Amino acid sequence: xxxxxxxxxxxxxxxxxxxxxxxxxxxxxxxxxxxxxxxxxxxxxxxxxxxxxxxxxxxxxxxxxxxxxxxxxxxxxxxxxxxxxxxxxxxxxxxxxxxxxxxxxxxxxxxxxxxxxx
Amino acid sequence: xxxxxxxxxxxxxxxxxxxxxxxxxxxxxxxxxxxxxxxxxxxxxxxxxxxxxxxxxxxxxxxxxxxxxxxxxxxxxxxxxxxxxxxxxxxxxxxxxxxxxxxxxxxxxxxxxxxxxxxxxxxxxxxxxxxxxxxxxxxxxxxxxxxxxxxxxxxxxxxxxxxxxxxxxxxxxxxxxxxxxxxxxxxxxxxxxxxxxxxxxxxxxxxxxxxxxxxxxxxxxxxxxxxxxxxxxxxxxxxxxxxxxxxxxxxxxxxxxxxxxxxxxxxxxxxxxxxxxxxxxxxxxxxxxxxxxxxxxxxxxxxxxxxxxxxxxxxxxxxxxxxxxxxxxxxxxxxxxxxxxxxxxxxxxxxxxxxxxxxxxxxxxxxxxxxxxxxxxxxxxxxxxxxxxxxxxxxxxxxxxxxxxxxxxxxxxxxxxxxxxxxxxxxxxxxxxxxxxxxxxxxxxxxxxxxxxxxxxxxxxxxxxx
Numbered sequence: 001x002x003x004x005x006x007x008x009x010x011x012x013x014x015x016x017x018x019x020x021x022x023x024x025x026x027x028x029x030x031x032x033x034x035x036x037x038x039x040x041x042x043x044x045x046x047x048x049x050x051x052x053x054x055x056x057x058x059x060x061x062x063x064x065x066x067x068x069x070x071x072x073x074x075x076x077x078x079x080x081x082x083x084x085x086x087x088x089x090x091x092x093x094x095x096x097x098x099x100x101x102x103x104x105x106x107x108x109x110x111x112x113x114x115x116x117x118x
Numbered sequence: 119x120x121x122x123x124x125x126x127x128x129x130x131x132x133x134x135x136x137x138x139x140x141x142x143x144x145x146x147x148x149x150x151x152x153x154x155x156x157x158x159x160x161x162x163x164x165x166x167x168x169x170x171x172x173x174x175x176x177x178x179x180x181x182x183x184x185x186x187x188x189x190x191x192x193x194x195x196x197x198x199x200x201x202x203x204x205x206x207x208x209x210x211x212x213x214x215x216x217x218x219x220x221x222x223x224x225x226x227x228x229x230x231x232x233x234x235x236x237x238x239x240x241x242x243x244x245x246x247x248x249x250x251x252x253x254x255x256x257x258x259x260x261x262x263x264x265x266x267x268x269x270x271x272x273x274x275x276x277x278x279x280x281x282x283x284x285x286x287x288x289x290x291x292x293x294x295x296x297x298x299x300x301x302x303x304x305x306x307x308x309x310x311x312x313x314x315x316x317x318x319x320x321x322x323x324x325x326x327x328x329x330x331x332x333x334x335x336x337x338x339x340x341x342x343x344x345x346x347x348x349x350x351x352x353x354x355x356x357x358x359x360x361x362x363x364x365x366x367x368x369x370x371x372x373x374x375x376x377x378x379x380x381x382x383x384x385x386x387x388x389x390x391x392x393x394x395x396x397x398x399x400x401x402x403x404x405x406x407x408x409x410x411x412x413x414x415x416x417x418x419x420x421x422x423x424x425x426x427x428x429x430x431x432x433x434x435x436x437x438x439x440x441x442x443x444x445x446x447x448x449x450x451x452x453x454x455x456x457x458x459x460x461x462x463x464x465x466x467x468x469x470x471x472x473x474x475x476x477x478x479x480x481x482x483x484x485x486x487x488x489x490x491x492x493x494x495x496x497x498x499x500x501x502x503x504x505x506x507x508x509x510x511x512x513x514x515x516x517x518x519x520x521x522x523x524x525x526x527x528x529x530x531x532x533x534x535x536x537x538x539x540x541x542x543x544x545x546x547x548x549x550x551x552x553x554x555x556x557x558x559x560x561x562x563x564x565x566x567x568x569x570x571x572x573x574x575x576x577x578x579x580x581x582x583x584x
Contacts, residue, residue: 034134035141053138054170057131061177073130078144082137083130 019051019059021102024087024095027069031086033076034060060085068094127178131171139164176504194519237320238444240274242418243282244425245410247437257401262432263425264312267413270424276413278312278400283319283385283444284451293396295351296361296373303365306347307385307393310400310409316342316380318414326358326378329399333377339402341374347394348379362396374398410439418443475564493576502573509569513561521554 026032026040037060038051063069068091074084087095139160146156164170244267251259260278267276281288291308313331316323324345333340341362348357363373382392413421422441429438492505 033137033141035138039145053135053164054166054173057135057170057174058177061174065178076137076141078141080137080141080144081133082141083134 018102019055020063021095021098022049022051023056023059023063023085024068024091024098027085027087027091028095031072031074031084033082033084035082037085063091067091131174135164135167135170139167173498176500194515237414238448240414240416240418241319241412241444242415242421242441243279243410243412243444243447244422244441245439246429246433247439251433259432260312260400263411263428266428266432267411267421267425270413270415270421270428272417272420273413273415273424275314275318276411276421277315277318278310278410279315279319279412280310280400280409281308281385282409282412282447283383284447288386291396292365293362294365296363298352298355298360302351304347304350304394307395309385309395309397310403311397312400315397315412318412319383320414321383322381324379324381325356326376328378329397331401333399334401337402339372339374340377340399342378342380342397343376344380344382344392344395344397346382346392347396348376350394492573496573505573506566506569510562510565513565517558517561525554 022041023037026037026044032040034053034056038053038056041049041051060069064071064085067088069085070088071083071085073081076082139157142160142163143153143156146159147153151159161167264276264278267273270276289308289310290305292303292305294303311329313329313333315321316328326342329340329342343351343357343362351357351362352360357376357379360376361373362376380397382395384392385395386393411425413425415421418441425441426438429436492508495508496505
């Protein structure tokens with residue numbers, strides 16, 4: 001069943017790329033902890049996008065390693081110590097690059113899917 | 119430092135995920151869910167905490183000490199479960215190191231060290247049986263033979279030599295310096311040579327000049343010392359022009375003038391350092407048995423033919439003794455090393471082959487058992503290099519533990535090995551390096567084949583495997 005395998009891998013790859021964009025975008029409004037980011041993505045996407053922790057935390061740590069975001073321990077409004085992430089200058093640049101890439105992709109997708117509107 | 123950092127990171131990750139869980143539960147409680155149920159739901163939503171930690175750790179990149187410790191523990195368990203394999207691996211390392219030592223020493227003996235003579239293939243030693251003449255008549259025969267040899271086609275140089283390098287036995291003489299503070303007697307290795315002997319043999323003349331045809335009976339008695347003898351008799355002085363006297367009982371106070379100092383060369387055994395030596399010109403030692411001739415030429419058989427012809431002309435009744443090239447002489451004198459090396463190479467190679475097969479079998483079995491796990495990890499996006507390491511790390515641990523044990527075994531056996539080897543200590547780090555690298559190469563090959571197979575596992579096949 002080679003098609004199935006291909007499909008499976010494609011989905012994973014696509015998700016990884018978009019998740020980075022979603023995280024960077026979410027952090028544009030201020031520093032936030034992992035749970036806050038997942039809640040924000042869920043709410044802003046109208047409950048469509050559910051980011052599972054198994055993807056979220058590896059992505060956060062990867063972005064931190066790439067110095068696009070940096071982390072700081074702070075106490076939340078519920079007196080809970082939590083690790084807050086915030087965008088770095090490099091992260092802001094990366095965000096605009098990712099956004100451009102994404103809008104190109106979505107334009108291209110739209111063009112393919114609705115040729116009569118172009 | 120790295121370990122500490124890892125610990126901190128680990129603790130931070132732990133706290134980060136715990137904070138996430140408790141905040142998720144908190145949110146639910148605020149919506150009116152009772153605390154216990156809220157926590158259960160948060161946990162359910164979170165999926166597997168251990169798995170999340172593991173994939174997050176993967177994002178850190180680099181393998182840290184903690185992983186290495188885990189790997190080491192894992193490897194030790196595997197070794198414990200396969201005592202036979204472990205024993206073979208250790209034995210192979212020990213044997214491999216031993217055989218490499220022997221081979222290295224042989225290469226060293228044949229190629230690397232400066233031997234008694236630098237171009238052994240071009241040198242041939244020729245001698246004849248007792249000529250039946252004495253005194254001046256015998257001297258005359260030697261001069262004629264030497265002259266004939268020097269003019270033979272292809273012969274570059276020729277001389278007379280009493281005790282050939284690495285031949286059988288030698289002569290010795292106790293002697294003492296005439297100049298200096300008090301007579302310090304020393305047993306010297308004694309040799310009798312003709313004019314231009316050192317040029318023929320290729321031994322460096324460090325100071326002074328060689329014997330010439332004018333160093334004859336009746337002229338000033340002269341001699342040449344090798345460096346070891348010169349620095350013993352005349353430490354930190356120029357030995358040229360000084361005198362050395364024989365302290366043998368029948369010497370009657372004879373002394374000779376030091377004409378030259380030559381480089382140390384080995385005559386008795388390759389296994390021992392060169393002895394302090396004294397050389398006399400053959401024409402000044404008329405009663406000695408001068409032995410034979412030495413020639414240097416590219417075509418040794420032409421030199422031998424010329425010698426034969428000259429002998430039948432000047433001394434038709436004297437038999438020619440079998441000529442021997444210096445190469446042959448060298449090979450004969452290191453025959454024991456050669457045999458040891460050949461045997462060790464054979465057994466070392468055999469053991470290496472067996473261990474490689476064993477490692478291969480063990481690894482393929484392990485990979486086959488874990489096909490499902492490997493396939494799943496690949497499907498979840500594990501990188502090829504991660505999986506390669508996953509499979510290789512066991513072999514790596516076997517080597518990380520096996521090499522020191524193998525080395526320790528070899529150290530224990532080194533006393534025995536040392537006695538068998540020429541001019542090389544079995545503790546020579548270069549040998550261990552070569553041996554260990556050879557084994558590492560073989561081990562890597564044996565493990566990378568099953569590793570490669572593991573990575574080509576189709577996730578769907580792997581999942582159906584259960």
